[in-house]
Amino acid sequence: MTSGRIVIVGAGQGGLQAAVCLRQEGYLGPITLIGSENHLPYQRPPLSKAYLKTGQADSLRLRPLSFFNDQNITLLLGNAVTNIDPATQQVAHCSGTLVYDHLILAMGTRNLRPDIPGLEHALDLRTLDDAERLRLAMIDAHSVAVIGGGFIGLEFAAVARGLGLQVTVAEAAPRLMARVVSPQMSEHFLKLHRAMGTTIMLNASVSQVNAKGIVACGSTVKADLVVLAAGVRPNTELAQQAGLAIDNGVRTNAHLLTSDPAISAIGDCAAFPDPATGRLVRLESVQATTDHARLIARRLTKGSSDKYTSVPWFWSDQAENKLQIAGFATPGDVAIMRADGAVFCFEGDYLSAVETVNDPRTHMQARQLLVGGARPTRDILDNQGYEISPIQR
Amino acid sequence: MIKVTYIQPDGREATVKARPGDSVMQTALNNNVPGIIAECGGSMACATCHVYVAEAWQTQAGARKDGEEDMLDCAMSEMRDTSRLSCQIKLTEALDGLRVYLPEEQG
Numbered sequence: 001m002t003s004g005r006i007v008i009v010g011a012g013q014g015g016l017q018a019a020v021c022l023r024q025e026g027y028l029g030p031i032t033l034i035g036s037e038n039h040l041p042y043q044r045p046p047l048s049k050a051y052l053k054t055g056q057a058d059s060l061r062l063r064p065l066s067f068f069n070d071q072n073i074t075l076l077l078g079n080a081v082t083n084i085d086p087a088t089q090q091v092a093h094c095s096g097t098l099v100y101d102h103l104i105l106a107m108g109t110r111n112l113r114p115d116i117p118g119l120e121h122a123l124d125l126r127t128l129d130d131a132e133r134l135r136l137a138m139i140d141a142h143s144v145a146v147i148g149g150g151f152i153g154l155e156f157a158a159v160a161r162g163l164g165l166q167v168t169v170a171e172a173a174p175r176l177m178a179r180v181v182s183p184q185m186s187e188h189f190l191k192l193h194r195a196m197g198t199t200i201m202l203n204a205s206v207s208q209v210n211a212k213g214i215v216a217c218g219s220t221v222k223a224d225l226v227v228l229a230a231g232v233r234p235n236t237e238l239a240q241q242a243g244l245a246i247d248n249g250v251r252t253n254a255h256l257l258t259s260d261p262a263i264s265a266i267g268d269c270a271a272f273p274d275p276a277t278g279r280l281v282r283l284e285s286v287q288a289t290t291d292h293a294r295l296i297a298r299r300l301t302k303g304s305s306d307k308y309t310s311v312p313w314f315w316s317d318q319a320e321n322k323l324q325i326a327g328f329a330t331p332g333d334v335a336i337m338r339a340d341g342a343v344f345c346f347e348g349d350y351l352s353a354v355e356t357v358n359d360p361r362t363h364m365q366a367r368q369l370l371v372g373g374a375r376p377t378r379d380i381l382d383n384q385g386y387e388i389s390p391i392q393r
Numbered sequence: 394m395i396k397v398t399y400i401q402p403d404g405r406e407a408t409v410k411a412r413p414g415d416s417v418m419q420t421a422l423n424n425n426v427p428g429i430i431a432e433c434g435g436s437m438a439c440a441t442c443h444v445y446v447a448e449a450w451q452t453q454a455g456a457r458k459d460g461e462e463d464m465l466d467c468a469m470s471e472m473r474d475t476s477r478l479s480c481q482i483k484l485t486e487a488l489d490g491l492r493v494y495l496p497e498e499q500g
Binding site for chain 2: 020023024041043045046059062063064065071072196287290313315317322358359360361364365367368
């Protein structure tokens with residue numbers, strides 16, 4: 001397919017990257033990128049970090065408006081897609097319909113809103129508009145309560161603390177970032193945040209939010225501002241209505257094709273087979289969405305039948321600490337901490353992930369070690385004293 | 394007006410206009426220069442904006458930042474003396490005319 005109509009639903013980093021990669025691969029047909037927000041496609045990771053300090057929306061922009069004209073990419077912003085009809089290959093949105101030969105779903109996620117009374121008093125941190133509201137609210141605030149001790153909640157907490165606010169984080173799980181890092185790394189960041197003067201409450205389910213703060217574990221935490229960072233859920237409703245297979249995301253095969261061969265899915269909304277284990281995974285990751293975009297662009301433009309094999313990696317900047325994760329571990333994995341603080345996670349006998357803080361070398365080495373779904377064994381790493389370089393490649 | 398020239402591995406050149414304060418990475422993205430992936434958007438978490446600075450510009454481009462060398466050392470294409478992460482080179486008038494070579498592979 002070199003000239004069919006491609007429609008991309010979602011103008012976040014994944015959708016934008018798909019359009020960019022298609023043109024870079026030489027795709028000549030019409031491309032339409034449709035997004036519900038009114039902003040040009042922008043980077044989301046800085047919203048919980050640099051943007052809160054600077055308020056510079058320009059520096060988040062992934063491409064200038066002129067780029068879309070130059071590249072002949074039709075950009076429809078402020079247009080929520082309302083229906084996908086695979087039978088007629090049409091997408092309906094608020095101001096019209098689009099016919100596609102291939103559809104790319106890059107619908108991302110939205111904030112999880114737990115059933116907590118008074119949650120309307122809490123601010124979200126998901127979109128540029130959310131971040132702008134929050135940034136302005138922080139100017140007059142002295143104290144802030146954060147619901148959720150995951151990446152976003154802790155990144156925000158570090159910024160707020162850096163700006164001199166009194167910060168309390170209420171995390172329902174027994175440890176921080178429990179879904180994505182080892183217990184050792186949770187502990188490390190618990191100490192870091194406490195040392196910064198942040199109050200961290202663990203096993204602390206929030207039972208109420210009101211204009212004066214939150215109630216967690218029966219005790220009231222006063223706060224001028226409450227931020228909700230309790231995780232996300234994938235936007236799958238449209239795909240489900242269209243009859244596509246769903247499994248914690250829009251289900252795809254190793255080529256990132258959904259159950260409909262005219263529809264691909266990409267990024268945070270896609271559940272795809274993990275190259276290392278074959279298990280279906282859904283990653284909330286800029287890297288994954290970028291790599292997905294490249295694979296899909298090669299398939300659509302050059303007919304490539306490559307399978308997706310990229311090593312997942314993640315990062316989180318919390319104050320001066322850059323946490324980097326190579327690979328993908330699950331909470332039950334065994335974790336071993338090296339003397340210098342790098343953590344090696346194992347699923348059974350096999351390496352699943354390596355976590356580091358301010359250690360880009362080990363991080364990059366770990367990514368090389370896990371290339372193509374490789375899974376070195378614990379014995380090998382143990383024999384090497386968990387030094388990576390001697391067994392690289 | 395700041396101009397930057399990006400040279401592809403096959404020798405093709407693209408000279409583009411840059412805004413002061415933008416990085417060499419951002420300028421490449423704004424102008425759809427292929428070969429710069431910039432997965433992490435400039436937060437020094439990946440090594441997919443690797444460039445080789447032309448030798449004549451090495452001094453003006455400045456020294457590598459903390460951690461940059463570690464990232465470059467493990468980048469997909471080999472690290473050389475002239476290697477930089479282009480997200481870490483901020484453009485000023487002093488860099489008008491800068492020439493950078495793109496590596497074979499980024500990530």
